[in-house]
Amino acid sequence: MNPNKNNHNAMVNRAVIYARVSSAAQVSKGHGMVSQETRCREFARMKGYEIAEVFTDGAVTGGLIDRPGMSAMLAWLNARKKSGSYVVLIDDISRLARDVKAHLELRSAISAAGARLESPSIEFGEDSDSILVENLLASVSQHQRQKNAEQTRNRMRARIQSGFWPFISCAGYKFRHSPGEGKILVRDEPVASIIQEGLEGYASGRFQQQSEVKRFFESCPAFPGKNKRGEVRNELVKQMLTKSLYAGYVEAPDWGVPLTKGRHEGLIDFATFERIQARLKEGARTRARRCVG
Template identity: 65%
Template sequence: MKSLRKEQHAVIIDDISRLARGLMAHFEQRVKISDAGGVLVSPSIEFGEGSDSQLVENLLASVSQHQRQKNGEQTVNRMRARVQNGYWVFQAPIGYKYERVSGHGKLLVRDEPNASILQEALEGYATGRFETQVEVKLFLERQPSFPKDLPNGEIRNQRVYDMLTRVDYAGHVEAPNWGIGLRKGTMRALSLSRPSR
């Protein structure tokens, strides 16, 4: 934090939750402001050096951290429930995009032209048209609109493997970290074949 020592400055926050994301970070910021010669000011709380003021500040900072943690838990619980019902809730993979659909909320839908490109690659590999992952890689690299992940216009081998084994491309969802096994998804599959692991 830049020095505030030439004259006293105030750091103004509208609420104690705006200073930091956690209790420890809150106190670290308070020390930095003080060390720089500044004071913390808020219309919703009076910061003071007395024991009562510090107790109130500690309690409010603790409550703020608890609210953040609770909000995070509720978000994860909502996401977990959607996955259990067959919805993909993570970042949209190449070939899909999120679109708000009545009765479903945000739903994965095909994102052209990459959806068709990937469908040709996946089905070509499943049927033997592309005999190796290298052939799939070369096919994808020849598609001008398909995103490449290397500066020379190539695609990493690991990325090709990941695309060939993604369950969402086969119209399924799963979240092993949440204890949710493979199940039919609500998205339209890009490949009729089940992913090979």
């Protein structure tokens, strides 16, 4: 009897599990990841595989190839490549990737690491029919990901057209659930009042320069977004001065949604916002004139 053959067979009966979820909510609530591992462990028990390691990627889209958990798994497999083969278990083909290109690249990387892919949901094979089915399923998974993204984008666009802010909340605001309306922005104190004072101060001329608004924000202990030295980025100040959301409006130019009256309370009125924009433009013209000659 060939001892090397026995060692190879023993290693083939060893497996690792790879699980992935695409959202942070799934990670925090444990949805998906636990059930994937449980299903893979049951499959391994039926096949007689010993689970050596479990690798996971949380809040990672299926369109990405470079993932921490996947990279760790490939490195782990490559380090043991000379000692025998392992089986990589995935709950479903969509857990590997939701993009055909990513699927093929990861499939090749797993094979190059000396492992083979198995799943309780699909039988992987190297014959032409098996490869066709695998590629079709990968294409369907990619289509589902793209369709979900389209539906999410369409829902968000419809929300902003109706005056609601569908993105993450901004400093000075927080979300509150409103019956029949969903999530709406409401003032988040004391930050809302700090931003309001800074914006109104610049509009009235109390603060002559953006740098003065910056120093005012830095002087307020409750103001968020400071670095370790207690400084506020110039870009953040500029964003706040030019953000129509603070005037009670919403817009999404990339989605073809023009300036629209929002369903939330502005920290400043629109006339104040317009005075800020006029002062910014005047400041830009003044700086340009100073550079001439």
